[in-house]
Amino acid sequence: MRILFIPKKENRIIVILGKKGAGKSFYANQLVKKEPAVIIDPLNEYRGGIYFFNYEEFEKFDFAIGVFKIILKFKDDEDYSSAFAKVFEVGNCLLLVEEADLFAQSQNIDSNLRKILRYGRHRNIDQIYISRRPYELNRLVTAMADEIVVFRINEQRDLEFLQKYGFNPDEIRSLSNYQHIKKDLTT
Ligand SMILES: Nc1ncnc2c1ncn2[C@@H]1O[C@H](COP(=O)(O)OP(=O)(O)OP(=O)(O)O)[C@@H](O)[C@H]1O
Numbered sequence: 001m002r003i004l005f006i007p008k009k010e011n012r013i014i015v016i017l018g019k020k021g022a023g024k025s026f027y028a029n030q031l032v033k034k035e036p037a038v039i040i041d042p043l044n045e046y047r048g049g050i051y052f053f054n055y056e057e058f059e060k061f062d063f064a065i066g067v068f069k070i071i072l073k074f075k076d077d078e079d080y081s082s083a084f085a086k087v088f089e090v091g092n093c094l095l096l097v098e099e100a101d102l103f104a105q106s107q108n109i110d111s112n113l114r115k116i117l118r119y120g121r122h123r124n125i126d127q128i129y130i131s132r133r134p135y136e137l138n139r140l141v142t143a144m145a146d147e148i149v150v151f152r153i154n155e156q157r158d159l160e161f162l163q164k165y166g167f168n169p170d171e172i173r174s175l176s177n178y179q180h181i182k183k184d185l186t187t
C-alpha cells in the first residue's frame with residue numbers, strides 16, 4: 001500500500017455554505033492552511049501548492065514523495081471523477097471540494113465521490129465541501145456532515161432547507177460578509 005500522506009485524521013466531514021463572496025473559500029483556506037490536502041478547485045481560487053491541470057499528470061503523482069498541498073484545476077469534470085477514485089485509493093488525506101454541487105447535484109452524484117462520502121471514514125479521509133446553494137446539493141453531503149458552517153444566504157429554498165438542520169433563517173439572512181454560524185451535528 002501507499003505511504004501515509006497525512007499521519008492522523010479526525011475523519012470529519014465539514015460542509016460550508018453561503019452566497020457568492022460571503023467568505024467560504026477564505027474560511028476553508030484557513031482550515032487547510034497548516035494541513036496537506038487535495039483541493040478540488042474548478043474556479044481557480046486556491047494558491048500555494050502543486051497544481052495539476054489534468055488527470056494524467058495527477059495520476060502519475062506519487063504521494064509517497066511527501067506531504068503537499070495538491071490543487072486540481074482540471075478543465076474536464078470527468079477528470080475530477082478519476083481524481084476522486086485516486087484519493088479514495090490513497091486515503092489518509094484531507095479532501096476539499098469547491099463547487100461541490102457540480103459533483104454532487106441534488107439528483108445526480110459522482111459515483112466516486114459518493115464512495116468517499118460513504119466510506120471515506122474507513123480510508124481516513126477528512127472532507128470539506130463548499131457550495132453556494134444547499135438546496136442544489138446532493139442530500140448525502142449534508143446527511144454525512146459532522147459540521148455545517150453557514151455564511152450569508154438569502155434564497156428562500158436554501159433557508160428552508162437549512163431550517164431542517166436547526167438553523168434560524170432570520171439569523172442567516174442577517175449575517176454580514178465573512179460572518180458565519182456553525183452547527184456541530186455529531187452530538
Ligand atoms: N474573514 C475575512 N476577512 C477579510 N477578508 C475576507 C474574509 N473572508 C473573505 N474575505 C475576502 O472576501 C472576498 C470573498 O471571499 P471568498 O472568496 O472566501 O468568498 P466565497 O464565499 O468563496 O465566494 P464564491 O462563492 O464566489 O467563491 C475575498 O477577496 C476574500 O479575500
Ligand SMILES: [Mg+2]
Binds near residue numbers: 024025026045
Ligand atoms: Mg469561493
